[in-house]
Amino acid sequence: MKNRFDIDFFEFSFLVEACIPPRPIARAIFWDRVINEYYHLLTTDERQGLFKWINLNPSFKEGLKEGNEDCLVFQARFDPSNQYRVRVNNQGEEKIQDCFLYRDQYYTSNNSFIMKAFILEIL
Numbered sequence: 001m002k003n004r005f006d007i008d009f010f011e012f013s014f015l016v017e018a019c020i021p022p023r024p025i026a027r028a029i030f031w032d033r034v035i036n037e038y039y040h041l042l043t044t045d046e047r048q049g050l051f052k053w054i055n056l057n058p059s060f061k062e063g064l065k066e067g068n069e070d071c072l073v074f075q076a077r078f079d080p081s082n083q084y085r086v087r088v089n090n091q092g093e094e095k096i097q098d099c100f101l102y103r104d105q106y107y108t109s110n111n112s113f114i115m116k117a118f119i120l121e122i123l
Contacts, residue, residue, distance in 0.1 A: 009042075009046055009049070012038075012050075013049070013050055013053050013054075015030070016030075016031075016034050016050060016053075016054060017053065017054060017057055019031045019034070020054065020057060020059045020060045020063065020071070021063055021068050021070035021071055022063075022068065022070070028070070031070060031074070032070075032110055034074070035073060035074055035077045035109065035110045036109040036110055039077055039078070040098075044080075047078055047080070048080055050078060051078040051079060051080065054074065054078070055075075060074075070110075072102070073102060073107075073110045076100045076101065076102040076107070077100045077102075077107075077110070079100070082100050082101050083098070083099075083100055084098075084099045084100065084101060084106060084122055084123070085097070085098060085099070085122075085123040086098075086099045086106050086114060086119055086121070086122055086123065087119075087120045087121040087122075087123060088114055088118045088119055088120060089118050089120055090118065094120065096123070097114060099113075099114065106119065106122075
C-alpha cells in the first residue's frame with residue numbers, strides 16, 4: 001500500500017523525539033526505521049537538524065549517559081562527523097557503501113556491519 005500520510009520535517013522531528021528509547025515496542029520499531037530507512041530519505045540539512053534536535057532532549061542525553069544501545073546507535077548514525085564511504089569487495093564485485101562507525105565496525109544499519117575482511121578502503 002502506498003504511503004497515505006504526509007508529514008513535514010517539523011512533525012517528523014516531534015515524532016522521532018516521542019520515540020526516544022526506552023519506549024514500548026511500536027515506538028522502538030519506528031526508532032529503528034528512523035536509523036535504517038528514514039535516514040536515507042532525509043537531506044543532509046535535515047539529518048543535521050534532527051541530530052541537533054534530538055541531542056537537546058534530556059531523555060536522549062540520559063540514554064547516552066546510561067549507555068542505552070538504541071540511543072548510542074542513533075548518535076553514531078546521525079553524527080555528521082561519523083559518516084564514511086567504504087569500498088568493499090562483495091563476492092568479487094567492488095562497490096561503495098555509506099556507513100557509520102560504531103563499536104569499531106562500519107555499520108550500514110543498526111544491525112548490519114561490513115566484515116573487516118571485505119573492506120578495501122575507507123573513503
